[in-house]
Amino acid sequence: MHLNREPEYMSIWGKLRSWFGGLQEASTQDIYGTPVSDYELNTWNGRPLTPVWGPELYRDKLQTVRTLQELNRVRHVSRYLYERNPNASGGINGMGRYVVGAGSCQEVQSADPDKEAPKRLAKVITALLEEFKRACHWKIVEREIYRRYLTDGECFIQLTPMDDGVTALKFIEPDQVVPPEGQSYEGPWSWGILTDPDRPGKPVRYNVRDYGTNSERQVPAQFIFHLKRGSNLNQKRGLPALTACIDELQGGQKLRHASREGEKVRASIAYVRQHAQAPVGAIQSLQSANASGSYTVTTPNGSREVTYQQIEPGTVQDIPEGLEYQPPPPSPNADAAAVSVKLSLEATSAALECPYWLISGDSTASSYASSLTAESPFIKLVEGEQGVVAEYVDDVLTAVIEIAAEQGRDDVPDDVLERVDLHVNYTSPVVRNMLDETQRNEVLRLAKIKSPQTIAAEEGLDWDKEQANFAELPPEPVVPSSPAAAKQPQTAAGLMQRDAGRA
Secondary structure, X not given: OHHHHXXXXXXXXXXXXXXXXXXXXXXXXXXXXOOOOOHHHHEEOOEEOOOOOOHHHOOOOOOOOOOHHHHHHHHHHHHHHHHXXXXXXXXXXXXXXXXXXXXXXXXXXXXXXXXXXXXXXXXXXXXXXXXHHHHHOHHHHHHHHHHHHHHOOEEEEEEEOOOOOOOEEEEEOHHHEOOOOOOOOOOOOHHHEEEEOOEEEEEEEEEEEEOOOOEEEEEEHHHEEEEEOOXXXXXXXXXXXXXXXXXXXXHHHHHHHHHHHHHHHHHHOOOEEEEOOOOHHHHHHHHHHOOOEEEEEEEOOEEEEEEEOOOOOOOOOOOOOOEEEEOOOOOOOHHHHHHHHHHHHHHHHHHHOOOHHHHHOOOOOOOHHHHOOOOOHHHHHHHHHHHHHHHHHHHHHHHHHHHHHHOOOOOOOOOHHHHEEEEEEOOOOOOOOHHHHHHHHHHHHHOOOOOHXXXXXXXXXXXXXXXXXXXHOOOOOOOOOOOOOOOOOEOOOOOEHHHHHHX
């Protein structure tokens, strides 16, 4: 017996020994990969360079975004997640609700901080901006600016002067900004943007390709406003906010889908019948007798007929002797799947720097009120994002005023930007005690620290419009004060004289 089993034992041991013998300690090259030996990466002006270790040099491993094609791929995946992943869509839309809110409010101030803005000129500029906002549906545009900022990692807006005096606004898709035909992707026109060599963060021109007409045009930077995120100043393009959590969102969605489909299959099984030593023919005969229908399933090994039985609510099944009822199989590891999905959503909320309940929709997971206090990290993030978007909106609306002045409008002087300045702000996301804040604003107003115009802007109100509304109100009726009741004469002891006389 031993001699007969020895060859089998030796063959298994030989396989294990060969497998373990192939294991060895990982080297530096195994961990970081082999340095790229391309001439472009390892030479400079014809002189060889020392090989540099780093994951960004390995083209087979997409560690960083190095080319325009890789940036397009990351952006398209981010857009797909926003459109098809409920957690990504809810997180981005939720961030927009807190950052943009009901929209921005603009206040025309004097360019000289010690003076007030000319009232007539301020009204002209306000009317000009209102006309521009109505023409481009500014409420929708402002929300789309921030949504593109998160989903695409950048936002391009082009302003075009029109003959009717109302400046036109349109978005430029990120994949339209490419290097000109014949230009190197690594040259001055890299990433489709020409910049000043001494000021790499200052764009000079943008090359915009129209894929419908297969034409290109180079637009001066003064007409295109580029808002980017997730990149350094020297980098010309931005990265989507979902870049760091793409794998987490995709993995969590797949696991959630698999768990849901598994539960759906298990819930579809009404019961299981266990046969006690019954031949296959008897089981098939019983299935055919109770069958509601059948369908054909095609497999790589051919096709087979599947018989099914429709169980309606209230159905009573008669089990013959020799059959035993078994309940449907339970979920084998639902708790572990739920924990894994929760960990993926927590990683996503960490990447977006937002509360867990904003991504998961579970308001019981953490304190909702504590996330919206003045000193919470989320509120600090929202206030920082509001500052970035407000500066971008300020640049766009200021350019609208500048274009109107250059077009020679009679009501807009040439030196308008030297006389007035535009101030853009958003509503504070902090949960406030309205009465306490009103009293605080009144104290700051009386101390001449905070102006009524600023208070109105923080409330999302237009100061001039509200003053005009007050002027149109009829005068308040004068309510006569009631005469004071005659005081009864009293003695030194406080008794009425008539009472003292009676006593």
